Amino acid sequence: MTVELDTDIAVVGAGPAGLAAALAAAGAGARVTVLDEYPEPGGQFYKQLSSEFSVPERARLDDDYTKGDELLAAVRDAGVTLSPETLVWGSFEPGTLSVMQGHAAGTVRARSIIVASGAYERVVAFPGWDLPGVMTPGGVQTLVKNQQVAPRGRIVLGGSGPFLLAVAKSLIAAGAKPAVIYEATRPLEWLRHAPRLWGHWDRISEALHYRRLIAAAGVPVRFGRIVVRAEGDARLERVVLMECDGEGRPIPGTEQIERVDTLCIGYGFVPSVQLARLLGCTHRYELRRGGWVPEHNEEMESSVPSVFVTGEVAGIGGAHVALAEGRLAGLGAARRLGLQVADAAMADARQERLTRRRFGDLVNDVFALKPGVYDQIGDDTLVCRCEEVTARQIREAATEWGADVNFVKGVTRCGMGYCQGRVCGGMVEELTARTVGCSREAVGAFRVRPPLKPVQVGSLADLARE
Amino acid sequence: MVGCAIAYYLAKRGIRVTVIERSIVGSGASSANSGAIALATKKPGIALELAMASQRLYPGLTTELGSNVDYVVEGNLIVAETEVEAAHLEALVADQQAAGVPVQPVSAARCRELNPLIEGRVLGGIHCPTDAQVDPFKVTRAYANAARNAGAEILVRTGVETIEVVGGRVRGVRTRRGAVRAQWVINAAGAHAPEIGRMVGVTHEVLPRRGQIIVLEATEGMPTIRVSGAGQLLAKHGAAAAGGANVAPSYTSKPLNGTVLLGSSNEFAGYDTRNTLPVMAEICRRARNLMPRLGGLHALRCWAGLRPYSASGPLLGGAGGPDGYATAIGHGGDGMALAPITGLYLAEYVAREGRNCSLPDFLGVLKTASPGESGGRPT
Numbered sequence: 041m042t043v044e045l046d047t048d049i050a051v052v053g054a055g056p057a058g059l060a061a062a063l064a065a066a067g068a069g070a071r072v073t074v075l076d077e078y079p080e081p082g083g084q085f086y087k088q089l090s091s092e093f094s095v096p097e098r099a100r101l102d103d104d105y106t107k108g109d110e111l112l113a114a115v116r117d118a119g120v121t122l123s124p125e126t127l128v129w130g131s132f133e134p135g136t137l138s139v140m141q142g143h144a145a146g147t148v149r150a151r152s153i154i155v156a157s158g159a160y161e162r163v164v165a166f167p168g169w170d171l172p173g174v175m176t177p178g179g180v181q182t183l184v185k186n187q188q189v190a191p192r193g194r195i196v197l198g199g200s201g202p203f204l205l206a207v208a209k210s211l212i213a214a215g216a217k218p219a220v221i222y223e224a225t226r227p228l229e230w231l232r233h234a235p236r237l238w239g240h241w242d243r244i245s246e247a248l249h250y251r252r253l254i255a256a257a258g259v260p261v262r263f264g265r266i267v268v269r270a271e272g273d274a275r276l277e278r279v280v281l282m283e284c285d286g287e288g289r290p291i292p293g294t295e296q297i298e299r300v301d302t303l304c305i306g307y308g309f310v311p312s313v314q315l316a317r318l319l320g321c322t323h324r325y326e327l328r329r330g331g332w333v334p335e336h337n338e339e340m341e342s343s344v345p346s347v348f349v350t351g352e353v354a355g356i357g358g359a360h361v362a363l364a365e366g367r368l369a370g371l372g373a374a375r376r377l378g379l380q381v382a383d384a385a386m387a388d389a390r391q392e393r394l395t396r397r398r399f400g401d402l403v404n405d406v407f408a409l410k411p412g413v414y415d416q417i418g419d420d421t422l423v424c425r426c427e428e429v430t431a432r433q434i435r436e437a438a439t440e441w442g443a444d445v446n447f448v449k450g451v452t453r454c455g456m457g458y459c460q461g462r463v464c465g466g467m468v469e470e471l472t473a474r475t476v477g478c479s480r481e482a483v484g485a486f487r488v489r490p491p492l493k494p495v496q497v498g499s500l501a502d503l504a505r506e
Numbered sequence: 507m508v509g510c511a512i513a514y515y516l517a518k519r520g521i522r523v524t525v526i527e528r529s530i531v532g533s534g535a536s537s538a539n540s541g542a543i544a545l546a547t548k549k550p551g552i553a554l555e556l557a558m559a560s561q562r563l564y565p566g567l568t569t570e571l572g573s574n575v576d577y578v579v580e581g582n583l584i585v586a587e588t589e590v591e592a593a594h595l596e597a598l599v600a601d602q603q604a605a606g607v608p609v610q611p612v613s614a615a616r617c618r619e620l621n622p623l624i625e626g627r628v629l630g631g632i633h634c635p636t637d638a639q640v641d642p643f644k645v646t647r648a649y650a651n652a653a654r655n656a657g658a659e660i661l662v663r664t665g666v667e668t669i670e671v672v673g674g675r676v677r678g679v680r681t682r683r684g685a686v687r688a689q690w691v692i693n694a695a696g697a698h699a700p701e702i703g704r705m706v707g708v709t710h711e712v713l714p715r716r717g718q719i720i721v722l723e724a725t726e727g728m729p730t731i732r733v734s735g736a737g738q739l740l741a742k743h744g745a746a747a748a749g750g751a752n753v754a755p756s757y758t759s760k761p762l763n764g765t766v767l768l769g770s771s772n773e774f775a776g777y778d779t780r781n782t783l784p785v786m787a788e789i790c791r792r793a794r795n796l797m798p799r800l801g802g803l804h805a806l807r808c809w810a811g812l813r814p815y816s817a818s819g820p821l822l823g824g825a826g827g828p829d830g831y832a833t834a835i836g837h838g839g840d841g842m843a844l845a846p847i848t849g850l851y852l853a854e855y856v857a858r859e860g861r862n863c864s865l866p867d868f869l870g871v872l873k874t875a876s877p878g879e880s881g882g883r884p885t
């Protein structure tokens with residue numbers, strides 16, 4: 041069985057950015073299809089929030105949720121075709137996307153493509169991170185929300201960023217109250233960014249709301265500490281934390297041991313740029329926005345004509361950025377097709393995006409990844425779990441011939457396993473760059489080749505002409 | 507790969523050598539192949555003789571170079587799926603046997619026994635139990651490291667832009683980063699060989715011939731013996747249409763990491779190293795026809811590389827043009843297998859200033875040298 045589909049605009053990703061883009065483009069008269077590998081539209085953000093509260097609570101507390109529902113309803117009303125359970129795994133000709141629906145492979149043809157592929161969690165290894173019981177915030181969130189399973193025992197949250205608070209909130213709601221949250225940054229360090237808060241009142245009240253909820257539940261937040269080691273016999277039993285300086289370097293003599301059954305640790309997000317890279321978009325390294333990001337113009341069109349990028353994939357910024365930027369990309373793509381879009385609407389969307397990006401960047405700066413965190417990756421720490429490659433192997437390969445991550449990959453096999461380097465890629469780049477003292481740009485990124493996610497040989501075979 | 511091997515054997519003789527690489531070590535075809543060190547795929551003649559000489563060097567390479575090249579003898583089975591292919595194999599196996607290759611014709615039933623994944627229609631095949639495989643990237647890197655340890659210099663991210671010739675003799679090359687003076691310039695640019703040739707006004711009949719490969723998820727208990735369709739040989743030995751993608755199935759299990767590589771195509775598509783959907787689909791279809799159970803496994807990644815195709819086989823040594831210019835090009839789909847012997851020969855060629863060392867003589871002398879002695883100096 042094969043799939044064939046023609047559309048004006050194909051939007052990849054049904055999160056806030058993709059849905060907002062679809063709505064805007066459809067509003068301008070474009071035929072729009074939204075492709076997403078998951079069964080329910082809504083992306084990571086709405087998916088995780090959808091079951092968060094009972095309906096009355098939702099109405100009372102969190103307008104993001106209701107916004108998610110409203111957005112989805114509006115998208116449906118606008119005649120957008122939603123194509124769930126559709127994995128985009130490749131692109132071989134301009135204007136085409138290779139897709140997989142279950143075991144049926146096929147092709148989607150579009151005059152414009154909007155990449156709204158979101159982000160995934162940034163993993164920074166430390167000794168013991170591979171013990172059972174160590175999880176990422178996203179992993180915990182999915183467990184709690186989608187599978188209604190609370191992690192076991194004493195739960196400790198660590199790392200950095202606002203998502204930790206969101207996960208804490210979910211855990212509290214699920215009756216699995218975390219014992220403590222360790223945030224790597226310090227409020228004192230935030231102060232220098234304070235003036236930039238002016239005007240972002242909705243976001244501030246939202247943050248305060250989270251903060252209050254967590255305080256009310258009696259979960260302490262400790263600042264300026266990072267997990268330097270996890271220990272245990274066959275599974276996690278305790279973690280060692282240390283106070284760190286502004287650069288994230290542990291301060292000697294501050295070790296503290298915490299008994300713990302589940303450690304939920306994360307350092308923010310990385311744009312999910314694999315598809316944009318496969319499409320040939322030029323990328324640049326921008327640490328503040330999560331790492332490699334596709335370049336784009338004012339209307340979110342990438343370096344490849346008729347390919348637009350929007351939301352987290354264009355730089356980490358959160359759901360509000362995604363909504364605003366999605367609308368802009370949708371209007372831009374519609375205009376690119378020759379459809380009428382009022383200049384005023386365009387200008388408004390641009391302005392809204394800039395405002396939201398400013399706040400997004402502020403949050404990014406407040407929770408900026410401290411470089412010292414990478415120093416915790418000991419020589420014997422596994423970096424690539426799929427292929428069991430240690431940091432030592434990566435550091436050695438880095439110095440061999442001109443520090444290039446694809447060379448390091450060839451020597452060590454890091455990034456060649458099932459996840460194709462999604463987990464270890466950033467770490468391998470960082471370790472390679474640090475070992476030889478050069479920039480991330482200089483060491484490059486893992487080459488991206490189809491399929492973006494594993495697909496069955498039989499499904500590909502069905503695409504062949506007999 | 508070829509360049510690094512040459513550098514190693516030159517440096518080992520105490521000759522000062524610099525490898526100039528536009529990208530990084532092992533970035534070309536040498537990291538894009540399946541690493542077969544095979545005799546069963548070679549047409550009798552100089553290609554087979556080179557391969558036999560090279561295969562004698564391979565088992566000792568890990569020790570010689572001081573780093574593991576993952577040399578594994580897993581045997582090689584070539585199957586015929588059509589009458590034309592069966593006829594080709596029949597002629598080939600007789601010639602190969604006459605040349606001393608331990609290759610045997612086998613029945614369809616025996617093919618299935620050798621690799622139980624084969625459930626599709628085959629008419630029979632040929633089997634060479636001594637054929638082996640390596641990790642091509644590791645071989646390239648091992649040669650590069652060993653060359654450096656022996657005193658060679660390797661400049662990466664440095665492209666050759668022009669070759670300097672004074673009074674009919676090469677004097678060195680110019681790169682983006684400055685000049686490198688040399689008595690000899692050896693062209694080992696693989697599929698890009700013609701570009702270097704043009705710098706000294708020589709036309710090399712080498713064409714990039716693309717091959718695509720798909721990597722499958724690691725799976726336990728995959729049969730290790732390599733299997734390929736004889737269609738691949740038809741394309742390689744020039745008996746098939748030169749146009750088209752020439753997809754023939756090939757199955758290479760990588761027992762050390764559990765993956766399987768599916769190949770491949772033989773396409774003239776310029777210097778484009780992207781994968782194409784029709785060829786990927788066709789590779790999967792052909793693999794599934796031959797080995798239906800592969801249909802249920804997942805493809806993880808794919809890539810494409812450019813074989814340095816030459817209709818007349820490898821072009822080793824003097825190649826016209828100024829004095830001091832030599833080539834080690836045109837290895838086509840055999841460059842991995844042939845790189846060690848190529849390196850050894852070019853080192854000899856340079857050491858003798860290109861005099862009195864024809865390739866057949868060189869191979870003849872090697873044959874009488876003690877077996878297993880790699881890098882030995884023929885007298």
Ligand SMILES: Cc1cc2nc3c(=O)[nH]c(=O)nc-3n(C[C@H](O)[C@H](O)[C@H](O)COP(=O)(O)OP(=O)(O)OC[C@H]3O[C@@H](n4cnc5c(N)ncnc54)[C@H](O)[C@@H]3O)c2cc1C
Nearest residue numbers: 507508528534535536539542666696717811840841842843
């Ligand atoms: C799909 C596929 C499968 C294959 N399977 C096998 C197999 O199983 N067994 C086997 O033996 N062979 C196989 N081959 C063939 C083998 O890969 C090649 O023959 C071999 O790698 C050629 O080596 P090389 O060093 O000549 O070329 P390359 O490895 O391509 O090296 C040439 C180098 O020259 C550099 N260069 C080019 N121009 C310049 C310049 N101007 N300045 C500086 N540097 C330059 C390039 O960057 C490159 O690194 C296969 C090939 C393919 C594509």
